[in-house]
Amino acid sequence: xxxxxxxxxxxxxxxxxxxxxxxxxxxxxxxxxxxxxxxxxxxxxxxxxxxxxxxxxxxxxxxxxxxxxxxxxxxxxxxxxxxxxxxxxxxxxxxxxxxxxxxxxxxxxxxxxxxxxxxxxxxxxxxxxxxxxxxxxxxxxxxxxxxxxxxxxxxxxxxxxxxxxxxxxxxxxxxxxxxxxxxxxxxxxxxxxxxxxxxxxxxxxxxxxxxxxxxxxxxxxxxxxxxxxxxxxxxxxxxxxxxxxxxxxxxxxxxxxxxxxxxxxxxxxxxxxxxxxxxxxxxxxxxxxxxxxxxxxxxxxxxxxxxxxxxxxxxxxxxxxxxxxx
Amino acid sequence: xxxxxxxxxxxxxxxxxxxxxxxxxxxxxxxxxxxxxxxxxxxxxxxxxxxxxxxxxxxxxxxxxxxxxxxxxxxxxxxxxxxxxxxxxxxxxxxxxxxxxxxxxxxxxxxxxxxxxxxxxxxxxxxxxxxxxxxxxxxxxxxxxxxxxxxxxxxxxxxxxxxxxxxxxxxxxxxxxxxxxxxxxxxxxxxxxxxxxxxxxxxxxxxxxxxxxxxxxxxxxxxxxxxxxxxxxxxxxxxxxxxxxxxxxxxxxxxxxxxxxxxxxxxxxxxxxxxxxxxxxxxxxxxxxxxxxxxxxxxxxxxxxxxxxxxxxxxxxxxxxxxxxxxxxx
Numbered sequence: 317x318x319x320x321x322x323x324x325x326x327x328x329x330x331x332x333x334x335x336x337x338x339x340x341x342x343x344x345x346x347x348x349x350x351x352x353x354x355x356x357x358x359x360x361x362x363x364x365x366x367x368x369x370x371x372x373x374x375x376x377x378x379x380x381x382x383x384x385x386x387x388x389x390x391x392x393x394x395x396x397x398x399x400x401x402x403x404x405x406x407x408x409x410x411x412x413x414x415x416x417x418x419x420x421x422x423x424x425x426x427x428x429x430x431x432x433x434x435x436x437x438x439x440x441x442x443x444x445x446x447x448x449x450x451x452x453x454x455x456x457x458x459x460x461x462x463x464x465x466x467x468x469x470x471x472x473x474x475x476x477x478x479x480x481x482x483x484x485x486x487x488x489x490x491x492x493x494x495x496x497x498x499x500x501x502x503x504x505x506x507x508x509x510x511x512x513x514x515x516x517x518x519x520x521x522x523x524x525x526x527x528x529x530x531x532x533x534x535x536x537x538x539x540x541x542x543x544x545x546x547x548x549x550x551x552x553x554x555x556x557x558x559x560x561x562x563x564x565x566x567x568x569x570x571x572x573x574x575x576x577x578x579x580x581x582x583x584x585x586x587x588x589x590x591x592x593x594x595x596x597x598x599x600x601x602x603x604x605x606x607x608x609x610x611x612x613x614x615x616x617x618x619x620x621x622x623x624x625x626x627x628x629x630x631x632x633x634x635x636x637x638x639x640x641x642x
Numbered sequence: 643x644x645x646x647x648x649x650x651x652x653x654x655x656x657x658x659x660x661x662x663x664x665x666x667x668x669x670x671x672x673x674x675x676x677x678x679x680x681x682x683x684x685x686x687x688x689x690x691x692x693x694x695x696x697x698x699x700x701x702x703x704x705x706x707x708x709x710x711x712x713x714x715x716x717x718x719x720x721x722x723x724x725x726x727x728x729x730x731x732x733x734x735x736x737x738x739x740x741x742x743x744x745x746x747x748x749x750x751x752x753x754x755x756x757x758x759x760x761x762x763x764x765x766x767x768x769x770x771x772x773x774x775x776x777x778x779x780x781x782x783x784x785x786x787x788x789x790x791x792x793x794x795x796x797x798x799x800x801x802x803x804x805x806x807x808x809x810x811x812x813x814x815x816x817x818x819x820x821x822x823x824x825x826x827x828x829x830x831x832x833x834x835x836x837x838x839x840x841x842x843x844x845x846x847x848x849x850x851x852x853x854x855x856x857x858x859x860x861x862x863x864x865x866x867x868x869x870x871x872x873x874x875x876x877x878x879x880x881x882x883x884x885x886x887x888x889x890x891x892x893x894x895x896x897x898x899x900x901x902x903x904x905x906x907x908x909x910x911x912x913x914x915x916x917x918x919x920x921x922x923x924x925x926x927x928x929x930x931x932x933x934x935x936x937x938x939x940x941x942x943x944x945x946x947x948x949x950x951x952x953x954x955x956x957x958x959x960x961x962x963x964x965x966x967x968x969x970x971x972x
Contacts, residue, residue: 378807381773389781412767420753422746423969481972
């Protein structure tokens with residue numbers, strides 16, 4: 317099968333949808349001839365024109381609100397939020413309007429919009445362009461939250477997000493844009509709320525999201541050399557969360573390490589750990605749950621400091637060994 | 643139509659329609675006066691923001707809108723809802739938290755919406771509805787639909803960033819939206835003269851290259867004319883207009899307002915000398931459209947509608963706990 321990069325998978329999913337559904341359009345900063353800050357929309361304005369590849373002013377609240385209003389009145393907008401850090405400016409529209417309109421109107425209206433946004437550190441962009449803030453939106457009833465880790469998942473999950481009648485926040489990890497995997501040419505959908513076991517194993521479960529899936533895979537390959545068998549569960553969507561797959565895996569292995577790039581304190585890992593603690597899998601735990609996440613500091617500029625601010629492969633290896641008392 | 647000339651109306655409006663507008667103004671006043679009393683008696687809970695004294699802006703701005711045309715409303719939205727064709731019984735039921743209410747009892751005073759009538763809903767976040775109105779206008783533009791969107795907001799909201807982002811976007815894309823600022827002089831306790839450094843909020847239109855119009859918001863004829871011009875311009879594809887209607891809320895900001903920030907004399911002046919309903923009645927009588935007796939009859943009809951609405955609300959069922967988790971997601 318042909319390979320596609322994560323970035324190309326985003327573009328292909330949108331383009332396939334836009335070719336067949338006139339209600340789908342894209343709004344964002346510099347998404348026109350510039351092609352978007354990361355090049356995701358390159359070539360799209362040439363194919364779809366400036367009406368549907370709608371280059372906007374630097375107005376995140378305005379764009380988000382226009383997306384909500386157009387979704388409420390019959391369009392299916394995709395908003396490209398240039399960096400996920402800028403969600404601070406758009407949050408009123410996302411949290412107070414998009415997430416709540418249907419409920420507070422008593423089930424009238426729907427807001428089928430996707431907010432696509434690059435997140436994560438590792439680019440040297442420092443504190444205001446490197447955050448992973450997915451826990452904020454996962455906290456809000458009414459929103460769905462997607463965090464794909466591979467090009468294959470990107471294409472299927474973005475299709476599902478575009479088909480969904482609810483506001484979906486779709487996190488794209490910057491460092492994954494250039495990674496490749498096999499991606500079918502035809503359209504396909506991966507249901508939101510279905511985790512993927514990225515590696516099967518028997519000794520320890522690692523629940524890892526976004527780029528941490530890849531770091532966990534690396535760690536698992538190292539650990540295998542020492543005879544430790546690691547299972548890696550990629551939730552793929554935080555809301556809805558496939559609790560069943562995670563519970564089954566932990567029930568099988570009896571050990572859980574949760575790893576994400578976002579700051580550990582208040583991060584979504586706490587939700588996963590708590591969910592397991594409240595579930596039938598708790599009785600199967602042979603060791604305390606281990607959480608790995610970013611340190612409680614802004615992302616620093618210096619490359620060595622930046623790396624140290626978020627979990628790396630050796631951290632994951634150590635965490636797995638700790639749960640095994642090794 | 644001779645009478646419309648004497649009323650100085652720009653668009654043609656039938657006598658029947660004018661009488662209906664007069665009735666709508668009374669419906670708004672009765673509705674909000676009634677709600678005020680219910681709150682005082684503890685019969686409904688939460689909070690509420692009343693538009694008594696601002697009836698002409700809502701009714702005038704919506705006078706010529708069809709059901710396809712849209713509005714976005716604010717925390718002070720009962721008047722907008724009524725003016726856009728909303729049913730007072732379903733509104734009152736909502737305030738009583740009943741399943742027959744517009745939001746099945748889940749929205750309350752601040753979130754009444756009626757999508758079938760083009761009311762995209764009341765937003766409790768100041769300025770929150772302004773970008774949303776631009777999105778509604780964007781749909782009309784992209785789908786080549788005829789409708790216009792009238793975006794209500796207050797003087798306070800014009801200091802929100804969302805206002806400036808939204809007006810700028812609508813202006814660069816020539817979207818069919820009318821930004822209708824009800825300047826009732828106060829954002830909660832903040833006097834507009836202390837919170838802005840300009841005489842008129844409509845001056846802000848110049849920053850976005852669109853027309854800005856200042857009108858007497860307590861003169862419904864001025865409101866109808868200005869909104870008509872703005873909506874016609876929008877329908878022609880010439881883009882948005884910012885209308886600033888000067889008005890006054892007779893009541894406090896919400897139910898717990900001691901109104902220390904303004905004088906009783908100021909309130910008295912607006913009540914006695916600039917009552918929008920009284921003014922419209924005088925003009926209707928002067929133009930020979932209604933007699934004093936007919937005007938009184940219309941007023942009583944409005945009162946009756948309101949009484950029926952209260953009865954409907956009180957007779958309606960409460961939601962059950964089963965409803966708690968429905969409609970979070972579509």
